[in-house]
Amino acid sequence: MFERIPFSSFGEFLNMGGYAFNVWTVYLLFVIFLLVNLLGPRRRRKQLMKELERRAVLAERQQPDSSD
Amino acid sequence: MQETQLLANGFSAFAATLKRDLLVAFKRRNDLLNPLMFFFIVVSLFPIGITPEREALAEIAVGVLWVCALLASLLSLDNLYRSDFEDGSLELLILSPHSLYFMVLAKILSHWLVSGVPLVLLSPILGYMLALPEEAYPTMIITLILGTPVLSLLGSIGVALTVSLGSRGLILAMIILPMSVPVLIAGTLAVGQAVTGNPVGGHLAIMGAMLAMAVSMAPLASAAALRISIN
Amino acid sequence: MWQWFHRWGSPKWFYDLSGRWLPWLTGALILFLVVGVVWALLFVPQDYQQSYTTRILVVHVAVASTSLAFFPIMAVAGTITLVWKMKMADMVAKTVAPLGAWFSALTLASGSIWGSVMWGTWWEWSDSRLTSMLFQFFLLISVISLRSALNDSETAAKACAVLSIVGCVNVVIIKYSVEWWNTLHQPASALSMNSGSANGPAFWVPTLVMVIAMYLLMAVHVMMATRNEILRRESRSQWVQDLVLAAK
Numbered sequence: 394m395f396e397r398i399p400f401s402s403f404g405e406f407l408n409m410g411g412y413a414f415n416v417w418t419v420y421l422l423f424v425i426f427l428l429v430n431l432l433g434p435r436r437r438r439k440q441l442m443k444e445l446e447r448r449a450v451l452a453e454r455q456q457p458d459s460s461d
Numbered sequence: 462m463q464e465t466q467l468l469a470n471g472f473s474a475f476a477a478t479l480k481r482d483l484l485v486a487f488k489r490r491n492d493l494l495n496p497l498m499f500f501f502i503v504v505s506l507f508p509i510g511i512t513p514e515r516e517a518l519a520e521i522a523v524g525v526l527w528v529c530a531l532l533a534s535l536l537s538l539d540n541l542y543r544s545d546f547e548d549g550s551l552e553l554l555i556l557s558p559h560s561l562y563f564m565v566l567a568k569i570l571s572h573w574l575v576s577g578v579p580l581v582l583l584s585p586i587l588g589y590m591l592a593l594p595e596e597a598y599p600t601m602i603i604t605l606i607l608g609t610p611v612l613s614l615l616g617s618i619g620v621a622l623t624v625s626l627g628s629r630g631l632i633l634a635m636i637i638l639p640m641s642v643p644v645l646i647a648g649t650l651a652v653g654q655a656v657t658g659n660p661v662g663g664h665l666a667i668m669g670a671m672l673a674m675a676v677s678m679a680p681l682a683s684a685a686a687l688r689i690s691i692n
Numbered sequence: 693m694w695q696w697f698h699r700w701g702s703p704k705w706f707y708d709l710s711g712r713w714l715p716w717l718t719g720a721l722i723l724f725l726v727v728g729v730v731w732a733l734l735f736v737p738q739d740y741q742q743s744y745t746t747r748i749l750v751v752h753v754a755v756a757s758t759s760l761a762f763f764p765i766m767a768v769a770g771t772i773t774l775v776w777k778m779k780m781a782d783m784v785a786k787t788v789a790p791l792g793a794w795f796s797a798l799t800l801a802s803g804s805i806w807g808s809v810m811w812g813t814w815w816e817w818s819d820s821r822l823t824s825m826l827f828q829f830f831l832l833i834s835v836i837s838l839r840s841a842l843n844d845s846e847t848a849a850k851a852c853a854v855l856s857i858v859g860c861v862n863v864v865i866i867k868y869s870v871e872w873w874n875t876l877h878q879p880a881s882a883l884s885m886n887s888g889s890a891n892g893p894a895f896w897v898p899t900l901v902m903v904i905a906m907y908l909l910m911a912v913h914v915m916m917a918t919r920n921e922i923l924r925r926e927s928r929s930q931w932v933q934d935l936v937l938a939a940k
Binding site: 618622623625626629632635636638639640642643646647650671678682685686689690692 | 774827830831833834837838841842846847850851854855857858859861862865866869870872873
């Protein structure tokens with residue numbers, strides 16, 4: 394199950410036995426996929442919180458006016 | 462006793478809806494003719510777009526006929542609930558005490574009678590124009606008879622889901638076309654078998670099973686979808 | 693049992709619980725991802741037939757097997773929406789669909805990149821798994837676009853629930869019919885994905901690690917996106933406003 398690393402140099406690792414383009418494209422797409430699906434909701438949460446805060450501040454400002 | 466009463470009620474609702482829808486359809490002859498002409502025109506574009514050679518055409522004939530039947534049925538599906546939705550009679554249909562299942566089934570049946578059956582009747586002519594081998598004709602007609610109602614049934618779910626939308630042509634296509642893949646596969650395979658002279662019984666049985674499944678389940682899903690869309 | 697079920701229906705309860713679980717799940721996700729990727733890139737042995745393209749398969753198989761879970765999840769969520777009118781189920785269904793489309797798209801992309809080596813072509817209709825994955829992708833897109841087309845969120849919830857259930861049944865039928873289609877068309881030269889010797893523990897253990905990572909990714913993404921959805925839909929409720937003011 395635990396094989397030894399089949400590469401003897403870093404260049405060989407990058408080359409992936411001649412399939413560098415295929416292997417690295419898939420891993421690049423995989424990383425993009427991970428980033429989009431993990432950072433996307435996080436960014437959206439920040440936007441949402443900002444929006445909700447803005448609304449809360451507006452509501453607070455309006456309340457004393459209406460009670461007068 | 463009560464069950465027979467219920468069944469009789471369901472049947473009379475079914476018959477009344479069917480009669481009404483057929484009448485409405487025959488009042489609007491253009492709507493009836495347009496999908497058929499569309500079918501004719503699209504099929505006749507293929508020889509021009511690909512090749513007029515008879516051997517090449519014969520090979521693709523079945524697939525072309527099936528895909529065009531699919532598109533033509535998609536085009537005519539718009540009539541299924543739209544006018545009823547716009548004039549409010551769909552709401553009455555849902556509020557009526559009769560089972561919606563039978564009325565939806567009647568609407569689908571009338572849609573098939575006015576759009577699917579003419580298509581089946583036209584198909585031998587188009588098959589001839591596409592140089593379909595002679596021995597494939599009976600199988601082609603039987604598969605179309607079994608397959609076009611499935612297209613109407615599946616389509617009814619899509620139309621029911623999107624009936625309240627203003628512009629829904631594209632969404633309807635996106636919902637219905639992927640769902641029609643199994644019918645397309647079964648239909649073209651059966652005709653392909655017939656062309657090569659192999660027995661087609663098994664293929665027709667599978668198409669029959671698809672039809673039975675669609676008849677029992679699609680009206681339920683359509684009825685649920687209509688209730689949702691009307692609210 | 694029923695009390696537990698109803699608690700899941702409460703957005704606030706879900707929000708609090710997922711807030712506590714998220715750090716742990718994210719940590720586990722990062723751990724499994726790093727182990728899986730490093731293992732796949734460095735230690736998976738060279739296959740006599742496929743050379744180093746087995747490294748593509750580790751990612752591809754993990755993503756593909758996870759992407760099969762999406763329609764069943766959406767169908768279950770849809771059933772809960774229709775039967776118990778539980779809003780939480782719809783929020784989950786809404787966030788799951790786009791993620792499923794991403795998973796399907798990555799499956800198709802990695803499969804075709806792997807195929808470009810093994811089959812000598814970027815697309816092979818005679819591979820029934822790739823073909824039925826394509827139609828699953830189309831159906832997921834149709835659910836997403838139906839939701840975005842319907843303005844009223846309650847109508848959208850129920851309509852998407854119906855479409856998800858119908859779609860789930862359909863995906864299964866499509867899968868079998870595409871397989872049937874292929875057995876009769878007799879692929880001339882293409883290798884099926886089973887061939888080659890991409891099996892044995894040196895291959896499937898890292899794949900299993902990646903599969904777990906993908907399910908964790910699904911859990912983390914769905915939780916984060918569902919929390920956003922809760923904040924958006926419940927923005928008028930007191931507890932969300934308290935939460936926003938506290939965070940300020």
